[in-house]
Amino acid sequence: MKWTTANIKHVNYTAKHELYVGTHTGSFKHLVPASDKTPYGQNNLSDLCTLGKDSRITSLAFGNDDQTEILLGRAKDAVEIHSFIEKGHSRKTVSLNASPIVGLARYNDTLIAGIGNGQIQSLKLGASDESEPMVITTGNQMDHLRQCTQVRSIVATGGKERQNNLKVYDLSSDGKQIFTSKNLPNDYLQLEVPVWDSDIGFVDGPSVLATCSRTGYVRIYDTRMQRRPVTCFASEEHGMSFTTLVAKGNFVYTGTTMGALKAFDTRRMKTHVHTYKGFTGGISDLHLDTSGRFLSSASLDRYVRIHDSETTVLLYQCYVKSKATKILIRQFENEPGVLEEIEEAAELQLDRNESEDKSVNATFVDSEYEHMFDQMPTVGDSDESEEGSSDIKHSKANLKRNSLGQSLKIKKKKVANS
Structure with missing residues (x-):
């Protein structure tokens, strides 16, 4: 499909999906590409009146295996827990001691949050508001925290510089550190290779991990073998700065600040095997559905997209009006009446936006033309x-x-x- 800035939906895209998108302005949007009437309709799940200066969404993750709970973190010290059960939507807010929040997870009844200052804070959800969270210090700076979906007690963190490199913790053992990575040997000038683990992903299990870096490398670690990466890709291209990563099976999908989305095969990391097109801005987040075939992406060009991970075809593209920072994709539960309610809400929102645009444009044009005609002299009639x-x-x-x-x-x- 050719590059375009319009909202599009491929004719062969028949999968039933819904998207949850976090934006730079703090809005939390719900889109249903599975809808035939309003595939580009957007329903805002956050209260825009309460959004402040530090409301940018910095973390978005599912809180359970059924994907009925979403954990939302912002640049401020507050976590929102959104639950979608029995056609309803409930929201709960939990306050922490630091910000910004760069990663969220849930283990049993404990909320796990990664903070930008290098802390992992654990807080019991049933505890009182005055209770202090348990703190684990991983370093002085953290870029991301990821949870292993197969073993939910395992989390991994990574950040900039060697003291904040990849580390793995077991929350079932009081936050015990079970792995820390080791940098590559010094280069030919005996200088230390720069480390910046901007994102982390578990490759189908707690033992194999993948990291990407703003300095242009993608590394694969096996915690059962050695501390140094077992295989890696290093780019010498200018602008190959990786920002986000997601892994599934033998493939690792990475996005860059220059709007490049590439797929690597973990069995041969010399070069990428796929390139996905259609981006005009930096890629801020990636997420795969449960099957691993549909790759969703959020971009700073204010678009969200879904690609076929195997054929690289652009299946869906929608303009969300704000810079998209985080995205989640899940199977749409087509319960009776749910899709109709979503379509009606989306149609009402579209009608409201159109009426507002028309009223604004009409007011502006009328006032301009009235003023212009008032200033013009009458010719030939007086x-x-x-x-x-x-x-x-x-x-x-x-x-x-x-x-x-x-x-x-x-x-x-x-x-x-x-």
């Missing part, structure tokens, strides 16, 4: 214009008479002198 034109004619005639009189006087003087 007596004043006739009087004005006659005055101009008389003034021209007087000028002609004066010029003729002066010329006659000059001639008389010449004759007298001669």
Whole structure:
């Protein structure tokens, strides 16, 4: 499919999916590409009136295996827990001691949050508001926290510089550190290779992990073998700065700040095996559905997209009006009446937006044209214009008479002198 900025849905895209999107402005949007009437309709699940300065969504994750609970973190010290059960939507807010939140997880009744200052905070959800969370210090800076979906007690963290590199913790053993990565050997100048683990992903289990970096590398670790990566890809291209990563099976999907989405095969990491097109801005987040075939992405060009991970075809694209920072995709539960309610809400929102746009445009055009026409003089219909034109004619005639009189006087003087 050719590159386009329009909202599109491929004719062969028949999978039933719904998207949850977090934006830079703090809005939390729900989209249903499975809808036939309003595949681009957007329902905002957050209260826009309460959003403040630090409301940018920095983390989005499912809180359970059924994907009926979503954990939402912002640049401020608050976590929102959204539950979608029996056609309803409930929200609960939990306050922490630090910000920004760069990763969220849930293990049993404990909320796990990764903070940008390098802390992992654990808080019992049933505890009182005055209870203090348990804190694990991983370093002085953290870029991301990921939870292993197969073993939910395992989390991994990563950040910038060597002291904040990849680390793995077991929450069932009071947050015991079970693995820490080791950097590659020094280069030919005996200088340390720069480390910046911008994102982490578990490759179908707690033992194999993949990391990507802003410095242009993708590394694969096996915690059962060694601390150093077992295989890696290092790019020397300018601008190959990886921001986000997701892994499934033998493939690792990475996005860059320059709008490039590439897939790597973990069995041969010399170069990428797929490239996905259609982006005009940096890719901020990636997420795969449970089957691993549909790859959803959030981009800073204000679009969310779904690609076929195998054929690289762009299946869905929608403009969300704000810079998309996080995205989740899940199977749409087509319960009786649910899709109709979503479509009706989306249609009402679209009608409201169209009416607002029309009213704004109408007011602007009318005022402009009224002012312009008020300032314009009326031509040819009033007596004043006739009087004005006659005055101009008389003034021209007087000028002609004066010029003729002066010329006659000059001639008389010449004759007298001669």
